Amino acid sequence: MTERPSPPPAQDDDDYGMSLPALVVLRISIVFIELFTRLFDVLLLLRHPRLLPPYLRLWLHEVRVSPYRLKRSFETTRVLQASGQIFKELMYGEMPVHTGVWLFRKAGLGPGSRLVDLGAGRGRTLIAARWLGAEARGIELMQHHVDLARASVEKAGAQLIVGDATRADLQDATHVFTNWTALTPQTRARLVERFRTCRPGTRIITVTRPVEAPGFTIVSQHRLLFTWGPEHVWIQEVSEPRR
Numbered sequence: 001m002t003e004r005p006s007p008p009p010a011q012d013d014d015d016y017g018m019s020l021p022a023l024v025v026l027r028i029s030i031v032f033i034e035l036f037t038r039l040f041d042v043l044l045l046l047r048h049p050r051l052l053p054p055y056l057r058l059w060l061h062e063v064r065v066s067p068y069r070l071k072r073s074f075e076t077t078r079v080l081q082a083s084g085q086i087f088k089e090l091m092y093g094e095m096p097v098h099t100g101v102w103l104f105r106k107a108g109l110g111p112g113s114r115l116v117d118l119g120a121g122r123g124r125t126l127i128a129a130r131w132l133g134a135e136a137r138g139i140e141l142m143q144h145h146v147d148l149a150r151a152s153v154e155k156a157g158a159q160l161i162v163g164d165a166t167r168a169d170l171q172d173a174t175h176v177f178t179n180w181t182a183l184t185p186q187t188r189a190r191l192v193e194r195f196r197t198c199r200p201g202t203r204i205i206t207v208t209r210p211v212e213a214p215g216f217t218i219v220s221q222h223r224l225l226f227t228w229g230p231e232h233v234w235i236q237e238v239s240e241p242r243r
Helices: 020-045 049-064 074-083 097-106 124-131 143-155 185-195
Strands: 114-118 135-140 159-162 175-178 203-207 216-226 229-238
Touching: 020 049, 020 097, 020 124, 020 229, 049 124, 049 143, 097 124, 097 216, 097 229, 114 124, 124 135, 135 143, 143 159, 203 216
Parallel strands: 114 135, 114 175, 135 159, 175 203
Antiparallel strands: 203 229, 216 229
């Protein structure tokens, strides 16, 4: 069988279009948001104490090795070329646990449900799903993130594996979450094709913009707090049979 060729990476661009003062203001606001969200996460996790140690270990790894400063290594370049993505698509941001618990509850996640997080980073979203008693699996492109977080995520009863989100197996998912804020239109289009393999009734949860394609019914829209600030989130449902 001939292996499908990987799509060529889109043109990269290092200019994020922000002035130095704007970047300074952004960084200061992110520090305050981080302190606020961490406090609320810990208070929430005290209600499920077994999830607190894995969460704190993930936090410690983040302090030691920041996920926000990914280096342009040979391995990073190789992975991007294989997936057809660009460096800016690896911009890191997370959904706090307390945000995830509220959002996933609105989406109907709970015991008997199975969440797949596409682009899971270091797995904080998976802990939110476990808080609600759901099964949780994260797919992350970067081996570096998985190596640092896998053991802690497994302690929480979830799974974090290396993989290309645009090729992930979603047939057993009841809920799919993806933070595609920084993704290019080309990558988002490939993810939408992957969403079409889901069973009818599967809930698709996306950040910043909805799935703008036939076959996906909007259930609700919300504006919630993420590590970079307030952001729009859509809950949609697969309404057409999978292909």
